[in-house]
Amino acid sequence: MLSNLKPQAPDSILKLIEEFKTDTRQGKIDLGVGVYKDPQGVTPVMRAVKAAEQRIWETQTTKAYTGLAGEPEYRNAMAGMVLKDVPGDRLASLATVGGTGAIRQALELARLANPEVTVYVSNPTWPNHLSIMKFMGLPFVEYRYFDAETRGVDFDGLKADIAKAGKGDIVLLHGCCHNPTGANLSMAQWEEVAAILETSGAIPLIDLAYQGFGDGLEEDAAATRMIAARLPEVLIAASCSKNFGIYRERTGILFALAEDTAARDLAQGSMAFLNRQNYSFPPDHGARIVSTILSDDALRADWASELEEVRNTMLGLRSQLASELRDLSGSDRFDFIGQHRGMFSRLGATPEQVQKLKSDAAIYMVGDSRLNIAGLNRDTVPVLARAIIDAGI
Ligand code: PMP
Numbered sequence: 001m002l003s004n005l006k007p008q009a010p011d012s013i014l015k016l017i018e019e020f021k022t023d024t025r026q027g028k029i030d031l032g033v034g035v036y037k038d039p040q041g042v043t044p045v046m047r048a049v050k051a052a053e054q055r056i057w058e059t060q061t062t063k064a065y066t067g068l069a070g071e072p073e074y075r076n077a078m079a080g081m082v083l084k085d086v087p088g089d090r091l092a093s094l095a096t097v098g099g100t101g102a103i104r105q106a107l108e109l110a111r112l113a114n115p116e117v118t119v120y121v122s123n124p125t126w127p128n129h130l131s132i133m134k135f136m137g138l139p140f141v142e143y144r145y146f147d148a149e150t151r152g153v154d155f156d157g158l159k160a161d162i163a164k165a166g167k168g169d170i171v172l173l174h175g176c177c178h179n180p181t182g183a184n185l186s187m188a189q190w191e192e193v194a195a196i197l198e199t200s201g202a203i204p205l206i207d208l209a210y211q212g213f214g215d216g217l218e219e220d221a222a223a224t225r226m227i228a229a230r231l232p233e234v235l236i237a238a239s240c241s242k243n244f245g246i247y248r249e250r251t252g253i254l255f256a257l258a259e260d261t262a263a264r265d266l267a268q269g270s271m272a273f274l275n276r277q278n279y280s281f282p283p284d285h286g287a288r289i290v291s292t293i294l295s296d297d298a299l300r301a302d303w304a305s306e307l308e309e310v311r312n313t314m315l316g317l318r319s320q321l322a323s324e325l326r327d328l329s330g331s332d333r334f335d336f337i338g339q340h341r342g343m344f345s346r347l348g349a350t351p352e353q354v355q356k357l358k359s360d361a362a363i364y365m366v367g368d369s370r371l372n373i374a375g376l377n378r379d380t381v382p383v384l385a386r387a388i389i390d391a392g393i
Pocket of ligand 1: 034078097098099100101126174179209239240241247251364
């Protein structure tokens with residue numbers, strides 16, 4: 001039986017990690033994989049996470065199963081963090097295996113509710129969105145997103161394309177810090193998106209994987225909160241991997257905002273059912289770290305300030321890179337790097353130029369020219385800027 005299996009195409013980013021590891025050149029720079037790295041190149045365990053783990057170790061008396069949907073403490077704490085004003089009588093929630101698990105369960109839920117569902121997804125988007133939908137056999141349509149000329153959002157294209165989504169279709173939106181482009185909608189543009197969805201009855205699925213990495217914890221959730229306040233039905237898939245730095249703990253959550261309490265109860269039941277079919281109980285350790293931090297004033301303040309340091313480090317690197325490139329190119333054509341938000345920016349380079357950066361300068365980025373800003377530090381920014389100019393980008 002097993003010999004009938006076909007080889008699966010390797011994940012392009014994981015392949016890049018392997019290539020980087022075997023490169024023996026001094027001073028090589030990894031801008032590929034999507035994890036935060038501090039200026040020393042370390043992905044640290046945050047102080048509040050360590051403290052919460054210690055507290056859990058000291059006080060936890062059982063490892064018995066939790067609820068199918070996860071612990072209410074975690075789900076309530078996350079609802080507060082993401083939505084602030086929580087419409088409790090309309091909100092269903094589900095602890096999931098990372099943000100990826102939340103997206104998978106959201107798509108499963110959409111298909112359970114509407115077997116004819118089509119998903120509208122930005123072009124480009126995080127490649128896992130596409131690969132999960134292909135694997136599920138879920139029909140999807142790409143909407144225009146990135147303007148290759150300005151490296152900003154092609155908002156007219158976006159509006160025209162998402163307006164084609166019909167009642168009961170899903171429009172997948174990145175709540176902040178778009179991956180892979182780094183280009184984001186303004187609040188006024190988000191309002192226009194909400195108006196289009198209000199008219200069509202298509203349902204937004206907001207992927208919120210970088211709350212706190214863009215303009216701040218509150219600012220990054222503002223679009224999600226506005227959509228949740230305006231629309232009758234909203235799905236939100238949030239990840240704690242980046243903002244709590246607990247990537248390997250696999251901590252995420254799916255929220256389903258329903259039209260009324262009866263629909264909320266139906267959604268809650270189906271969501272728990274979906275966990276049961278996949279893995280029964282969701283992982284607890286990361287969720288418990290998160291609820292411990294969010295429910296303790298001192299831990300929460302310490303976590304928020306460390307997250308703010310992370311965010312400001314990335315912003316500093318962005319403006320340093322934009323300014324080096326302004327000097328070297330004698331133009332403002334790289335200013336978009338300072339305007340983009342989150343961990344990533346799409347440079348807009350050709351695959352040949354990306355290859356040249358790798359072969360000539362040992363600088364690794366994803367083939368579509370997505371670079372991880374957090375892979376840089378103050379010393380490597382000038383090296384990258386020089387290499388970008390030398391590669392003719
Ligand atoms: N959505 C996007 C856009 C992402 O970039 C990521 C992480 N790379 C996720 C969701 C989910 O992350 P995780 O499963 O690690 O929580």
